[in-house]
Amino acid sequence: MQEAIQDILKKNQLSITGSRVKILELFLDQPGALAHGDIERRTGEKFDRVTVYRTLQVFLSKGIIHSIPTADNSVLYALCKDECGEGHHHDNHVHFVCDKCGNTVCLDEVTVPVIRLPRGYKSSQIQVVVNGKCKACSRD
Amino acid sequence: MQEAIQDILKKNQLSITGSRVKILELFLDQPGALAHGDIERRTGEKFDRVTVYRTLQVFLSKGIIHSIPTADNSVLYALCKDECGEGHHHDNHVHFVCDKCGNTVCLDEVTVPVIRLPRGYKSSQIQVVVNGKCKACSRD
DNA sequence: AAACAGATGCAACTTTGTTGCAAAATAAAT
DNA sequence: ATTTATTTTGCAACAAAGTTGCATCTGTTT
Numbered sequence: 001m002q003e004a005i006q007d008i009l010k011k012n013q014l015s016i017t018g019s020r021v022k023i024l025e026l027f028l029d030q031p032g033a034l035a036h037g038d039i040e041r042r043t044g045e046k047f048d049r050v051t052v053y054r055t056l057q058v059f060l061s062k063g064i065i066h067s068i069p070t071a072d073n074s075v076l077y078a079l080c081k082d083e084c085g086e087g088h089h090h091d092n093h094v095h096f097v098c099d100k101c102g103n104t105v106c107l108d109e110v111t112v113p114v115i116r117l118p119r120g121y122k123s124s125q126i127q128v129v130v131n132g133k134c135k136a137c138s139r140d
Numbered sequence: 141m142q143e144a145i146q147d148i149l150k151k152n153q154l155s156i157t158g159s160r161v162k163i164l165e166l167f168l169d170q171p172g173a174l175a176h177g178d179i180e181r182r183t184g185e186k187f188d189r190v191t192v193y194r195t196l197q198v199f200l201s202k203g204i205i206h207s208i209p210t211a212d213n214s215v216l217y218a219l220c221k222d223e224c225g226e227g228h229h230h231d232n233h234v235h236f237v238c239d240k241c242g243n244t245v246c247l248d249e250v251t252v253p254v255i256r257l258p259r260g261y262k263s264s265q266i267q268v269v270v271n272g273k274c275k276a277c278s279r280d
Numbered sequence: 281a282a283a284c285a286g287a288t289g290c291a292a293c294t295t296t297g298t299t300g301c302a303a304a305a306t307a308a309a310t
Numbered sequence: 311a312t313t314t315a316t317t318t319t320g321c322a323a324c325a326a327a328g329t330t331g332c333a334t335c336t337g338t339t340t
Contacts, residue, residue: 126271
């Protein structure tokens with residue numbers, strides 16, 4: 001685990017620091033997406049707010065994580081898969097937000113559909129966010 | 141025009157006030173979506189910030205406008221079509237954000253596709269946001 | 281181990297959004 | 311047309327979210 005984390009950082013030419021390791025751990029420890037606030041809380045407020053912001057920005061720019069637009073316009077982040085590199089992301093999967101438990105997950109197995117745009121429009125990226133009830137919550 | 145605006149407000153049992161008329165005008169005057177900031181600027185800061193917030197909230201709750209989640213997590217609003225009523229929206233169209241000019245528009249003629257979710261997931265709403273170059277900007 | 285580059289924490293600040301309350305504007309009733 | 315009741319507005323104060331500059335500290339390189 002620790003090794004995997006160090007690998008990720010090295011591969012992206014980032015120095016290995018406490019905050020970066022801890023925040024990456026959080027992402028690896030759980031399947032869903034995290035909000036900035038989640039991260040602050042779950043690191044036990046050990047790091048400065050500013051540090052968390054900057055760490056997330058660096059991860060974003062390196063393509064380690066990607067951001068997810070949600071219906072209520074809060075910012076969520078989730079780990080990218082290996083194919084993502086600096087600059088362009090390939091997070092071409094669907095995001096799912098559970099209305100009941102509030103969790104957001106990447107449905108990696110569901111790829112975003114092809115969208116036919118009107119004449120003249122050119123698409124570079126497509127974001128699909130599905131709201132509803134997740135596996136666990138739709139049982140009740 | 142003024143009549144159309146008064147109609148909309150009356151139909152939704154809202155009193156006709158300066159800020160509501162002016163903000164509706166803005167939406168009717170142009171095809172794209174507006175951010176809160178746009179609205180403040182384009183009303184010439186004539187109304188208090190709080191008033192703009194509250195007006196948008198009322199319009200949202202009445203189904204006069206809908207909000208659009210964007211990749212950079214700013215909040216955008218756009219007019220709903222007639223079929224939208226208090227409570228449930230039918231804004232089941234695709235939103236397009238131009239990377240060049242920054243404008244966001246509703247592609248009313250492009251409906252959101254059917255998404256096949258994994259077992260156990262139930263969807264209640266699907267948001268599709270396409271980034272790229274709009275008609276005007278893709279010419280260059 | 282020293283020197284350098286980069287990351288962190290702090291303070292201060294900006295922007296964005298919210299709440300309570302008194303004053304003003306709108307709608308309804310006489 | 312004037313009064314009354316109801317909404318809406320603006321203000322002030324606040325809370326939350328995000329940014330910037332700078333001095334200090336940590337990680338990396340030689």
